Amino acid sequence: MRTGPKTPIPRSQRNDVIRDYQEGQIALAEALSLLNGTSQRTADTAPRMTKQRLYALLGDLDALVGLEEVKSTVRQVFAFLYMQERRRQAHLKTEPVVLHMVFTGNPGTGKTTVARLLARLFHECGLLSKGHLVEVERADLVGEYIGHTAQKTREHIKEALGGVLFIDEAYSLARGGEKDFGREAIDCLVKGMEDYRNQFIAIIAGYEDEMEWFLSTNPGLPSRFPIHLKFPDYSVTALLGIARQMAAERQYRFSVEAEAKLRHELQRVRTDTLRSSAFSNARWVRNMLEATIRQHALRLFDASDPSREAMVTLEAADLVWGGAV
Amino acid sequence: MRQSVVIGKANVGKTLFCIYFAQYIGVREMTWLVERTDGRTEHVRTSPKSAAETLSGELPHKTRCLQSVCLDFARGKGVRQFLLTDTTGLTDGIHPEADLRRAMAQTLRAIVNADVVLHMVDAAAIGEVGLGRKPNRAAHEHGWSELDDQIAELGEHKSGYLILANKMDLPGAKQGYRELSKRFTRHRVVPISALHQNGFREVKQHVWRLA
Numbered sequence: 001m002r003t004g005p006k007t008p009i010p011r012s013q014r015n016d017v018i019r020d021y022q023e024g025q026i027a028l029a030e031a032l033s034l035l036n037g038t039s040q041r042t043a044d045t046a047p048r049m050t051k052q053r054l055y056a057l058l059g060d061l062d063a064l065v066g067l068e069e070v071k072s073t074v075r076q077v078f079a080f081l082y083m084q085e086r087r088r089q090a091h092l093k094t095e096p097v098v099l100h101m102v103f104t105g106n107p108g109t110g111k112t113t114v115a116r117l118l119a120r121l122f123h124e125c126g127l128l129s130k131g132h133l134v135e136v137e138r139a140d141l142v143g144e145y146i147g148h149t150a151q152k153t154r155e156h157i158k159e160a161l162g163g164v165l166f167i168d169e170a171y172s173l174a175r176g177g178e179k180d181f182g183r184e185a186i187d188c189l190v191k192g193m194e195d196y197r198n199q200f201i202a203i204i205a206g207y208e209d210e211m212e213w214f215l216s217t218n219p220g221l222p223s224r225f226p227i228h229l230k231f232p233d234y235s236v237t238a239l240l241g242i243a244r245q246m247a248a249e250r251q252y253r254f255s256v257e258a259e260a261k262l263r264h265e266l267q268r269v270r271t272d273t274l275r276s277s278a279f280s281n282a283r284w285v286r287n288m289l290e291a292t293i294r295q296h297a298l299r300l301f302d303a304s305d306p307s308r309e310a311m312v313t314l315e316a317a318d319l320v321w322g323g324a325v
Numbered sequence: 326m327r328q329s330v331v332i333g334k335a336n337v338g339k340t341l342f343c344i345y346f347a348q349y350i351g352v353r354e355m356t357w358l359v360e361r362t363d364g365r366t367e368h369v370r371t372s373p374k375s376a377a378e379t380l381s382g383e384l385p386h387k388t389r390c391l392q393s394v395c396l397d398f399a400r401g402k403g404v405r406q407f408l409l410t411d412t413t414g415l416t417d418g419i420h421p422e423a424d425l426r427r428a429m430a431q432t433l434r435a436i437v438n439a440d441v442v443l444h445m446v447d448a449a450a451i452g453e454v455g456l457g458r459k460p461n462r463a464a465h466e467h468g469w470s471e472l473d474d475q476i477a478e479l480g481e482h483k484s485g486y487l488i489l490a491n492k493m494d495l496p497g498a499k500q501g502y503r504e505l506s507k508r509f510t511r512h513r514v515v516p517i518s519a520l521h522q523n524g525f526r527e528v529k530q531h532v533w534r535l536a
Contacts, residue, residue: 019430021419021433022427024419024426026419027417027419028415028472029475032475032476032478033478036482091418
């Protein structure tokens, strides 16, 4: 009696393998080795990055108030990463991506917040292995004597591998003139960005005019940061939204009168500081909110038995703003 | 009826071998059972001469379906039938053409279901490139590659597996045959020339034994 041909894997799996090949999911040699049973089907044929997961991640970004331009750019980057992943599954070529960024904007426009969020998002979609944020400034990079700078800068780059290196007020690196060690830090940074191109993301941030000047000091700099994100000043409505969101996070809310008073104050502060651009945007809101919460606590301290409602509502009388804007 | 498939890379001479081998066995008028990739089957009757002209060619991927021909072997007092199936040539990687991928998937199915695998390789290309050495790109396409390794591995599980070292008429093919027989024992590698119909006697002996 004739027995059927012996093959090491069951019939249903065999058909799966052949169908995968037909659909262009796996290479022929791979398909044959699967049929032989010499190699096992690996689990990572399933996509690491699914659309649902991306939507969930981008939901965190959408929770930020305003910043439409930033959001659309980040969406673009994520769409690109997703397509990279899909192309990899289809065994098409994928070029490693360079995602170093420049953030420009006035104080308190969310540069650090977005950087921190991006580090997490990139980590969760598998681009960065650790997804931590190393925040440095001039003092961390520039050394005290000749040769010290490169050493310190390299140290920070090493520390940032697998995450994001966030250099705040980056323009100060170029400010010291010809003999300043800041130049050395820039050179070292540029070198590190080339060497570890795919292992970390460098984000340099600062005020718009200063950053423009900074990028023009070194001809190689602008091209090494392919993504430029502008953080515009928030409108009054956006600031009010931020205030509401911040209060909600702390389980507070504004009464109607308090909101009207706040809107009025925001309009005044915005117009006052428009020319000097010294308004610290969301940071002003945060400071105001913290002062208000303290004032609110002081008011309720005298009340004998405050209701739950009173404990969460910030009244117009609680609103305080100090001298600093 | 035993089923055998002739497989190998594109353009190694599978179709030509099938035609001439059938002729050698004694088939005067061939009835091809053609299985298209979309599932249709048809019978095509040709003479070996016209089949050689129309079915095989210089360009790779002339055959894009399964073409089977039935061979009769006298064995003992009866006659054993043996189905020889010509297949689409295999290429490494993922072929960009969907139709061809479907045809190759059909080949894979045929391999899985077959009892006997006749693995055809281009001995001349192997002689030029060598079995183990890293070949250059052009020769790599026809020489021995990972794909052939996998087919050989698959052949281990079959009741019959034979390597046909084709194109022995070309210069350099002897070297290729030597390397092949060093790697796989001599009785598993048969040197042939499909074009000049050399070496068919040995193939017939092997196939007869398997039928």
